[in-house]
Amino acid sequence: MAAERLVVIGGDAAGMSAASQARRLKGPDELEIIAFERSAFTSYSACGIPYWVSGDVEGPDDLIARTPEEHRERDIDLRMRTEVTEIDVAGRRVRALDRESGDAYWTGFDKLVIATGARPVRPELPGIDAPGVHGVQTLGDGQALLDSLDAVGSGSGKTRRAVVVGAGYIGVEMAEAMLKRGFEVTVLNRGEQPMATLDPDMGKLVHDAMDGLGITTVNGASVTKILTGPDGRVSEVATEERTYPADVVVLGIGVEPEAELAREAGLTVGPHGGILTDLAMRAVGHENVWAGGDCVEVLDLVAGRSRHIALGTHANKHGQVIGSNVGGGYGTFPGVVGTAVSKVCDLEIARTGLREKDARAVGLRYVTATIESTQRAGYYPGAKPMTVKMIAELRTGRLLGVQIVGREGSAKRVDVAAVALTAGMTVEQMTALDLGYAPPFSPVWDPVLVAARKTVAAVRGAGS
Amino acid sequence: MAAERLVVIGGDAAGMSAASQARRLKGPDELEIIAFERSAFTSYSACGIPYWVSGDVEGPDDLIARTPEEHRERDIDLRMRTEVTEIDVAGRRVRALDRESGDAYWTGFDKLVIATGARPVRPELPGIDAPGVHGVQTLGDGQALLDSLDAVGSGSGKTRRAVVVGAGYIGVEMAEAMLKRGFEVTVLNRGEQPMATLDPDMGKLVHDAMDGLGITTVNGASVTKILTGPDGRVSEVATEERTYPADVVVLGIGVEPEAELAREAGLTVGPHGGILTDLAMRAVGHENVWAGGDCVEVLDLVAGRSRHIALGTHANKHGQVIGSNVGGGYGTFPGVVGTAVSKVCDLEIARTGLREKDARAVGLRYVTATIESTQRAGYYPGAKPMTVKMIAELRTGRLLGVQIVGREGSAKRVDVAAVALTAGMTVEQMTALDLGYAPPFSPVWDPVLVAARKTVAAVRGAGS
Incomplete structure (x- = not known):
């Protein structure tokens, strides 16, 4: 029998990364690891589901980073389709079903990792459970949607209509997927512009570009009801203004932390509903309980407040850090700056740091500058426009955020700003950054540098 | 008459950026600007010449960022084909021819900007001046090479052979260009591996990839002689070992600072032959003389020593800083970290910071780690291999350098490391960087993060 037992709740990115890393550091004699996963899948890429639905990726096997069997080969006692229904923190035990x-x-456990993930926001609308209405969070969801597309058929000449509810990352990615599947796509967006993670002026560029791709986006559209046809399947989506015919409806409204179990166990939950942890990813106040992935809140290093961001890359980092700490090593997750990249066909969208409204919310005064450039030298084949918006603190010129909308080769440039934000750079310091230059990769002034220069001018021009 | 006169020597990137920026800040009444350019071109992209030769870019007009006329419209008295032959610093005057x-x-001048650029290294070899032997530094060089290609002709079935001497950036870019022009290409490289700006283990990857593209690279090849045929044109290139048939020879051996004029005028020149300046780009010890672009040495922020790097992006920054200072504003150029990106067909090459030998040269002890990953999620279409090598200081784990060899979408990721170097980050800090993730853009662990994690392990494993 092992000296200690680790129990992991949740067999996806954070939980199984933690388990794997702990196993790397401690063998089965030292540490027994039991992991509970309520679904039939482990360690899969939810972010890949839109590309599976679009047909770009073979699924679902390609999306599974590690199967249950592979985990078990590493001496992890993984119990699939087994749900933890209660955590008894004081008694150091969990109840499994x-x-x-x-x-x-x-x-019983000596150490516990909570990685219960997030659940999709599912508005309580009449008709929301009708056949043909699909979320896209799990591999099961993906398969159900694909089956539904088959049910709609693809008779030649027949116009097939998809309505995507929500215009965030999942919404726009699913709009692309449905377009590639040959559907006429309408995106119903409650907000002022698509991609509410951008400022509306940048969201407008996304709107226009989606328009150019043949995707109809309706802003300010609140869905009130989902109507069904005589066969019981979805037939229309109603908003306050009108109805939209729909052979299939995709819900891409976002997710919220799945933290009920932790809350009921008395763990501390933050303002966004996620479990709060320290930098070592320990649940605050609990020496032997860790939490990570989509069920926790993370520190926003720019705003200095906690937020909830459901993203596989963070979940993997959390798992790595937790596994190191559980295994007797050490690791910390200092926080995030809020970087995200996405695409709709060849349109690339990226953001990091604060939007204008985020800056206002934390009481920061700021200036902004927006520039247009190209991702390659203007004369080089394939040079295409990209727009960069930069936000900096008034007076100090500290970088607060960057948003990018452009074509191929634009989005990942946001990483430069992500590192600069992490380092607390000013936009003036950024103007001197030694970024890679050659005509196939950048104009002689990289677009991020052009934006930094214009923002410096805005900081100086704004006075104090 | 204006209150002051600015004289600029050299009408390319640094000189004309300085002139333009000074003009933005001061009108003709305040500041007269006279610029001397000895060639027939201003403000052109020398970096674009390989793509003009390859046929990717229409030249030479597309490579000219601003024509003499455009500069003159901005009240800059630009004197083309006029060479400054002497600088009289004490007498505040230059002699022009x-x-x-x-x-x-x-x-006469009140303020002087020296932007005399660099000259290509041209070894004194028998036959080097033969028709068919070409440098590629100026637009004139590019046109001469294109004319030479026409002279070789393109008779069907005839094998046309190009020998490229040198396997640095210009060498490999010209190898691509000649390949695209239908030549059989041999690159003669004096060093151990192509791309001496990388460590040899990474250069080896470039060698193998060039091989796969059909470009023959001969390492350790010292050219001794260039032979000509009965028509007087180049026919063969001889090394110590053998001869290589050649219809055309391209010299891509690098450049050195064109600082003779400054040296003769008594300005301070550094160990690499470039003019030394302070952070404001003032020639050291001279209140009213600035220097920038390929004729100066710059501070390597990682090594803490000066180096010579001829690169348009630096020249533009220098010009911007100088123009701001001349025009009564302020600006500084803090230095470089040595970032460079390049490509040969679809092979991308990038580097920043120190190579192993650079670290040794400045007495730093270090560890390295090399990882293989893909630029997109492994399951996403177009996922292709990329290799990242990372170098960190022993004990402290401070990032010292990164080298990348990969396919489309690999090279510009080096910018993340460039910013991290500038900020003085450790590789451990880098493991937590919030870089953009979505399957079309990155695996869930960005390759740079994977490299950072492995380097952290190397730092820990190496002890002290």
Whole structure:
């Protein structure tokens, strides 16, 4: 019998990264690892589902980074389709329910990792459970949507209509996927512009570009009801203004932390509903309980406040840090700056740091500058426009955020700003950054540098 | 008459950026600007010449950022084909020679900008001046090479052979250009591996990839002689070992600072032959003389020593800083970290910071780690391999350098490391960087983060 037992709740990115890293540091004699996963899948790329639906990626196997069997080969006692229904922190035990057999039992732990993920926001609308209405968070969701597309058929000449509810990352990616599947696509967006993670002026560029791709985006559209046809399948989506015919409806409204279990166990939950942790990813106030992935809140290093960001790359980092700490090593997750990249066909969208409204929310005064450039030297083949918006603190010129909308080769340039934000650079310091230059890769002034120069001018021009 | 006169020597990137920026800040009443350019071109992209030769870019007009006329419209008295032959610093005057008329004259200045650029290294080899042997530094060089290619002809079935001497940036870019022009290409490289700006282990990857593209690279090849045929044109290139048939020879051996004029005028020149300046780009010890572009040495922020780097992006920054200072504003150029990106067909090459030998040269002890990953999620279409090598200081883990060899979408990721170097980050800090993630743009662990993690392990494993 091992000296200690680690129990992991949730078998996706954060949980299984933690388990794997802990196993790397401690063998089975030292550490027994039991992991509970309520679904039939482990360690999969939810971010890849839109590309599976679009047909770009073979699924679902390609999206699974590590199968249950692979985890078990590493001496992790992984119990699939087994849901943890209660955490007894003081008693150091969790109650598990085997969803196949219906058996329920208590399992003790010395160390606990909570990685329960997030659940999609699912508005309580009439008709939301009708056949043909699909979320896209799990591999099961992806398969159900694909089956639904088959059910709609692809008879020649027949116009097939998809309505995507929500115009955030999942919404726009699913708009691309449905377009590639040959559907006429309408995106119903509650907000002022698509991509509410951008400022509206940059969201407008996304709107226009999506228009150019043949995707109709309706802003300010609040869905009130989903209507069904005589066959019981979805037939229309109603907003306050009108109805939109729909053979299939994709819900891409975002997610919220799945932290009920932790909350009921008395763990501290933050303003956004996520579990709060320290830098070592320990649940605050609990020496032997860690939490990571989509169920936690993270520190926004720019705003100095906690936020909830559901993103696989953070979940993997959390798992790595937790596994190191559980395994007797050390690691910290200092926080995020809020970087995200996405694309709709060849349109690339990126952001990091604060939007204008985020800056206002934390009481920062700021200036902005927006520039247009190209991702390659203007004369080089394939040079295409990209727009960069930069936000800096008034007076100090500290970088606060960057947003990019452009074509191929634009989005990942946001990483430069992500590092600069992490380092607390001013936009003036950024103007001197030694970024790679050659005509196939950049104009002689990299677009990020052009934006920094214009922002410096705005900081100086704004006085104090 | 203006209150002050600015004289600029050299009408390319640094000189004309300085002139333009000074003009933005001061009108003709305040500041007269006279600029001397000995060639027939201003403000052109020398970096674009390989793509003009390859046929990717229409030249030479597309490579000219601003014509003499455009500069003159901004009240800059630009004197083309006029060479400055002497600087009288104490007497505040320069002697100019009009190469058209042969007239020579003195012109006084209040402020002087020296932007004399660099000259290609041209080894003294028998036959180096034969028709068919070409440098590629100026637009004139590019046109001469293109004319030479026409002279070789393109008779069907005839094998046309190009020998490129040198395997640095210009060498590999010209290898691509000649390949695209239908030549059989041999690159003669004096060093151990191509791309001596990389460590040899990474240069080896470039060698193998060039091989795969059909470009023959001969390492350790010292050219001894260039032989000509009965028509007087180049026919063969001889090394110590053998000869290589050649219809055309391209010299891509690098450049050195064109600082003779400054040296003769008593300005301070550094160990690499470039003019030394302070952070404001003032020639050291001279209140009213500035220097920038390919004729100066710059501070390497990682090594803490001066180096010579001829690169348009630096020249533009220098010009911007000088123009601001001349015009009564302020600006500084803090230095470089040594970032460079390049490509050969779809192979991308990037580097920043120190190579192993650079670290040794400045007495730093270090560890390295090399990882292989892909630029997109492994399952996403177009995912292709990229290799990242990272160098960090022993014990402290301070990032010292990064080298990347990969396919489309690899090279510009080096910018993340460039910013991290500028900020003095450790590789451990880098593991937590919030870089953009989505399957079309990156695996869930960005390759730079994977390299950082492995380098952290190397730092820890190496002890002290």
